[in-house]
Amino acid sequence: MRKVAVIGIGQTRVAENWDKSLRELAGDAILAALQDAHLSTADAFYLGNMMSSSANNQQNLDAYVTDWVGARGAESIRVESACSSGAAAFRAAVLAVASGEINIAVAAAVEKMTDSPGAETTAYLATAADADWEVDHGVSFVALNALIMQRYMHEYGWAHQDFANFSINAHQNAINNPYAMFHMPISQDKFDRSPLICDPLTLLDASPIGDGAAAAVIVPLESQFFTSLQKRIIVAASSAASDTIAVHARKDPLWLSAAEKSAKLAYDQAGVTPQDIDLFEYHDAFTIMASLSLEACGFAERGQAPKLALENEIAIESRIPVATMGGLKARGHPVGATGLFQLVEVIQQLRGQAGANQVPNAVFGMAQNIGGSGSNIITHILTNAS
Amino acid sequence: MRKVAVIGIGQTRVAENWDKSLRELAGDAILAALQDAHLSTADAFYLGNMMSSSANNQQNLDAYVTDWVGARGAESIRVESACSSGAAAFRAAVLAVASGEINIAVAAAVEKMTDSPGAETTAYLATAADADWEVDHGVSFVALNALIMQRYMHEYGWAHQDFANFSINAHQNAINNPYAMFHMPISQDKFDRSPLICDPLTLLDASPIGDGAAAAVIVPLESQFFTSLQKRIIVAASSAASDTIAVHARKDPLWLSAAEKSAKLAYDQAGVTPQDIDLFEYHDAFTIMASLSLEACGFAERGQAPKLALENEIAIESRIPVATMGGLKARGHPVGATGLFQLVEVIQQLRGQAGANQVPNAVFGMAQNIGGSGSNIITHILTNAS
Numbered sequence A, B: 001m002r003k004v005a006v007i008g009i010g011q012t013r014v015a016e017n018w019d020k021s022l023r024e025l026a027g028d029a030i031l032a033a034l035q036d037a038h039l040s041t042a043d044a045f046y047l048g049n050m051m052s053s054s055a056n057n058q059q060n061l062d063a064y065v066t067d068w069v070g071a072r073g074a075e076s077i078r079v080e081s082a083c084s085s086g087a088a089a090f091r092a093a094v095l096a097v098a099s100g101e102i103n104i105a106v107a108a109a110v111e112k113m114t115d116s117p118g119a120e121t122t123a124y125l126a127t128a129a130d131a132d133w134e135v136d137h138g139v140s141f142v143a144l145n146a147l148i149m150q151r152y153m154h155e156y157g158w159a160h161q162d163f164a165n166f167s168i169n170a171h172q173n174a175i176n177n178p179y180a181m182f183h184m185p186i187s188q189d190k191f192d193r194s195p196l197i198c199d200p201l202t203l204l205d206a207s208p209i210g211d212g213a214a215a216a217v218i219v220p221l222e223s224q225f226f227t228s229l230q231k232r233i234i235v236a237a238s239s240a241a242s243d244t245i246a247v248h249a250r251k252d253p254l255w256l257s258a259a260e261k262s263a264k265l266a267y268d269q270a271g272v273t274p275q276d277i278d279l280f281e282y283h284d285a286f287t288i289m290a291s292l293s294l295e296a297c298g299f300a301e302r303g304q305a306p307k308l309a310l311e312n313e314i315a316i317e318s319r320i321p322v323a324t325m326g327g328l329k330a331r332g333h334p335v336g337a338t339g340l341f342q343l344v345e346v347i348q349q350l351r352g353q354a355g356a357n358q359v360p361n362a363v364f365g366m367a368q369n370i371g372g373s374g375s376n377i378i379t380h381i382l383t384n385a386s
Helices: A022-036 A061-068 A085-098 A118-128 A141-156 A160-174 A188-192 A257-270 A287-296 A305-310 A327-331 A338-351 B022-036 B061-068 B085-099 B118-126 B141-156 B160-174 B188-192 B257-270 B287-296 B305-310 B327-331 B338-351
Strands: A004-011 A044-048 A075-080 A105-111 A196-198 A212-220 A233-242 A279-281 A364-371 A376-383 B004-011 B044-048 B075-080 B105-111 B196-198 B212-220 B233-242 B279-281 B364-371 B376-383
Touching (some): A044 A061, A075 A085, A105 A338, A118 A141, A233 A338, A233 B061, A257 A287, A279 A338, B004 B338, B061 B105, B085 B364, B118 B141, B141 B196, B160 B188, B160 B287, B160 B305, B212 B338
Parallel strands (some): B044 B075, B044 B105, B279 B364
Antiparallel strands (some): A004 A212, A004 A233, B004 B212
16 A cells, blocks of 8 residues: 655635535635645545535535536545545545555545524434434434433533533634634633533534535655645544444443544554644544543543543643644534544644644644544544654 | 455345335345355445435444444445445445455445435435536436437437337346346337336336345455355456536537546456457446447447447347346336446356356456436446456
């Protein structure tokens, strides 16, 4: 398997982008990534998306977007694994280039969620859970996370206020990210008084939906496509693992076994340990998912992730910087596109292009994208080391 | 890129499978393929599906199916490119194994369409067309094919009855395929008196929707996973190309440029010409698509495919046997699964397991899966030559 590198990135702002169609959003990110790579087109396009079939009455996104960006004729394919569709598209592109079959691949992901009424969006999101054994019994995604959080607090003795810093840190970091949805800081007091959505989850535990797209250009590491203008970031590890789709079918609903498995595979591939990771773009769809991801990946002991947040060991200059550009919580969570935003942000950090949020001397950055309630988890480690 | 081979196949009957859930259908095909390969599980699962998000309220199919077949934890991903999702899943598996990252991959595809009312299914299928510039103006998939056929008949001077043998041949071949939806022959007279759906398309020009699943097990050609019990069929070529999603945006709506491009790539990879292909599982969703596919792949001159049918050069023992197990027309068209049925049937032929429909001395078999109105086309050539 040949090694691959990323030589271009692009993203739109996450927002209620009512003035942009699905193809315009995807196109804006892809064309920005190609321009950043000093290329005009690519051999193949891998597109992550979760819910355009329902929210936009549009499938077959591959041809739809490829033609729009002027690459009519090129190979293109959509991949979907619910909320981890973005990282799945990136991994598909990595494998295609690694195989030797494709020389220049674009991995992109797009989601346009805000055209639909909220109740419909909740139903579309619920297609990531088990239709027969979860959704038909009335459980939404927010409810599944609330049930897990309730049990976690009971089991490990945490109070709701102990999760505040996950959200405070994310909002703080988003202020300096022009692509983020929110640009306002929040306080402990605001977190504590946030309206309840589904006990114990409040509004400020949850990430917002949004419209947006992100993209990356992937080429072989030993490649004639590099010019002196391009900054290349190496894909040191790419891995994926699955779990049950239904939470109730797990031996331990408080442990993300697919996160543990894919992180372990990634550490082995990259030849690193959690101590070597300089920043971690985790999947903070809810504060409870932030906690479970930190624990499964070895950054905190089981049941102890809130301690990391309470001690502020998740800020830019601390033990393990997370959500460095705002995370799902404050950059926004355009569900099938989120995984590619995470990867683009890791690359910004490793290139030294993260501005006021720059993690000093970052060498290894990790991104973990969680599909469903932890049923499909994809982990990447990137590096600027040669 | 290492070469890969198929060592196991499985399929369900295409039918109105009301007694089977989506995961049961997928599971039946996957477990049959694994059993056929004398394996109990795989490292990764690539699942093709078009419309489960709408028709079954279920996305995140990867984890959903992987857990069901007893492979909890394994990597799994869904790929979608409308009607060519089945072949796209196969190609994703081929590239993953070719890259060296995955050793045993299952490519599977499933569709469960008959639980939904017909009008809804028509709307779900229409998501493969351009939502803004085709569907919003009232065009369904049947209508798009009717418009193309109308123009084709005008341009090349064919009458509707000249297309009959595409359907007669498919129905004839399906009689001996226990997995086919239809087991009744049709005649020229029946074709000519078939009810009009959308001028000039009649019911017997069109393939039926259905529920079904198919699967294949893919391993490296040089592999410790072979035993003497396994029959291996080599993937000689795998290629994909795209076109505009909207038919009106094409320079020539009567030419499948993505079919031509992906077929040419496949011939080059396999080192063959159309004359070397012993059977062709084409995408006969409508008789007009059968014609356009034959022409774009070099089996007929432009505008002359109906002549091949009229002269019966498409039967089992003729110039280019097509739809050898019934094709989309009579095996049935479970839309996102069709591409994998085509590949499984090619493998049955190359193994000499096609029973009464066996193409004598078949060495190279080709399958072409068409997404949308020709917007995304994937071609595979397989061989039993070593």
